[in-house]
Amino acid sequence: MGSDVFQPGISAGRLAPDAYEAQFSDLHPRLDGHEALVAADRCYFCHDAPCITACPTDIDIPLFIRQIATGTPDAAAKTILSQNIMGGMCARVCPTETLCEQACVREAAEGKPVLIGQLQRYATDHLQEQGLHPFTRAASTGKRVAVVGAGPAGLSCAHRLAMLGHDVVVMDARAKPGGLNEFGIAAYKTTGGYAQAEVDWLLQIGGITIEYETALGGAVTLDSLKADYDAVFLGMGLGGVNALGAEGEDKDGVLDAVDFIAELRQAGDMAAVPIGRDVVVIGGGMTAVDAAVQAKLLGALNVTLVYRRGRDRMNASPYEQDLAASKGVRIVTHAVPVAVHGNGGVREIEFEYVDDAMKGTGQMLRLAADQVFKAIGQTLQGEGLPELEGRKIKVSDSGRTSVSGVWAGGDCASGGDDLTVTAVAEGRDAAMDIHGVLVG
């Protein structure tokens, strides 16, 4: 514990300088060869395997695990990447405990699933660290496709289109590619600059150009893209953040959790990232847990995650909740923020406890807070977009929007969980549909 850990207010360097590396080390260190063989040996090679069904990208999990078991991890990687070009990142960030590993028959048999996520990482790392890209481009079709957003959906779509012979221009509002992989996921899930390394590896396919700091709505509009390209894929994610609706939420120190995570991910030195002594995170999803855990890892003394409903309703999986708890995050449920107190900057935040029907109980809770991170959902931004369904772009199963020639996928599109792996699947499937339309 560093000497500044009790210091009130917001400050950087709360921990001893050499403590940060261990704090932000890999959540699951990569399996070594022996561990991978032992883990792979447990797979039963099930028929019509439940794990495949549970995977949004339908990776042939029993096959790739068998390929690891027989000493051919590069063949395993190809099996993975042919379905999910971002299989490396998904191996790190997928909530496998609610997807493939939950479906594993050995979870049913022994409560201990095959370590599918970690085996996937073993294989993809093995291939990618040799710089091998196992896919090649088809002959050029002469068609040009615009992709908005260099996140998982956009890059997945771009890779598949490039592989099929189309020329792709990807536009992204930021100065770096990767989307939430680069800016929005906890650092301990993707260490060592993997997000950028993965993009560099993905671009080896060729035929993809990325234009940075180019957002839809500036010089580029949907109409201009439609005019300039043969097809358009929208994968720009959700740029806005929901408001708390609590009195005083404009005070200093009340921040969007996504901005805090982005700042932290881009910080070269974790010791330079300021953090409050008392931190409150509001929300119940993965972003809330990522923010809360990282606040704790930066040296915040008290971190409280407050959610308006019960734990069973949290979008963060039980595994993620346990991870937060194990790092010392206090989880408070059934409480909604009603007021942010403080003189200029936040000092305290006040909640009212609610019942399961979200009805106020009159019971109040006040928490000391130097910082409040809002993680209560993100919203789609932009005008002139295709027809919406709820608050997202309405799409068909193959990603078609209400506008001819325009597809969408990932978090900005309706349907599916807002997961990296879902975005990859939607980008891939839209690419196949675009291909069918362009060459059909």
Next chain:
Amino acid sequence: MADLRSEFVGIKSPNPFWLASAPPTDKEYNVRRAYEAGWGGVVWKTLGLDPHVVNVNGPRYGAIYGADRRLLGLNNIELITDRPLQTNLDEIKAVKRDYPDRAMVVSLMVPCEEEPWKFILPLVEDTGADGVELNFGCPHGMSERGMGAAVGQVPEYIEMVTRWVKSHTRMPVIVKLTPNIADIRKPAAAAMTGGADAVSLINTINSITSVDLDLFAPEPTIDGKGAHGGYCGPAVKPIALNMVAEIARDPELRGLPISGIGGVTTWRDAAEFLALGAGNVQVCTAAMTYGFKVVQEMISGLSEYMDDKGMTSVDDLVGRAVPNVTDWNQLNLNYVAKAKINQDLCISCGRCFAACEDTSHQAIAMSEDRTFSVVDEECVACNLCVNVCPVEDCITMEAMAPGLIDPRTGTVVQPEYANWTTHPNNPSAKAAE
């Protein structure tokens, strides 16, 4: 992706992985699924004369398990096809018509007389099948009736029947051999003399997998009794590899094509058979354990291996290990190795110590803190520690360079090759002139 296309005795298939004549190739439904899954060919389950045989109505299989209930060996008392001949012929014709690029070989077993062979061969030719395989290996049931292994155990019968078959068909003829015999080269030579285009081996091994200790009956048990069956699966691979190699390296049998069978489960197993001289492989138990999809790993694995080795066709691999299979008396007695334990990989289980201390040469030392190290003064490089170690590559055998002194014998490691035939302890040694 390496080119896996295979041509075996003129029969082409997209890869060298065939399903062996066995329960998985009993009927059209299965074979279509197998082709769809990627198998390069099938040997249709053995046809016989009508009236067709019947099978028991109790259990047909027994199993041996490894850790975690991994199936290592299977024992089978199923007979040849128990469906009418014409039904099989119609189905073979239909499947071959729809999958012209896949190998379709038909296994046959009829009484040991010329007429039945003369009768059945034209019927098979009419299906469009690519070849026939003579089942001289079935060790249970059929052998009691003078067929299967009863023929395969008598080289003169093999030669005689093979000659009949060759004279009554234009199709390539593969003779399937039984391992239930003392010297596999004898039946192989008989097949060759009879004109066989190839041999395939091994068929299953006589076995009883286990005994029910309440019923006091062998398993599988049918109404209190059991009969020996045919053993197959990963457990029989070493026996099969040796028999394949014995044929491949015999000068008298040189050039006789071999279809390797016996426990092929992964690409590596297949590659080993090919390296020992098999022109292709046949698989059964792996498919029966894991389903037809298991071939996908064999295809990707063999392809990756061939790419790594710069091999552009399966034939580049076939027979590559044959020159290195020799007799014991040709092994280099001047070659000296010592076990080496990688302390970074060692998990300190002590199995190497127990094995060496109790049953071998007391060549592994154990310290107070459970560090295990090799005592070079005692190590004869027997390899037992490597074999019992649970961690792959933790213990390795390292060759000693010539000129070093072997601490066990106190003598200098000699650079020259020298085997038993010239060793001074050999009473019949011939001194080098």
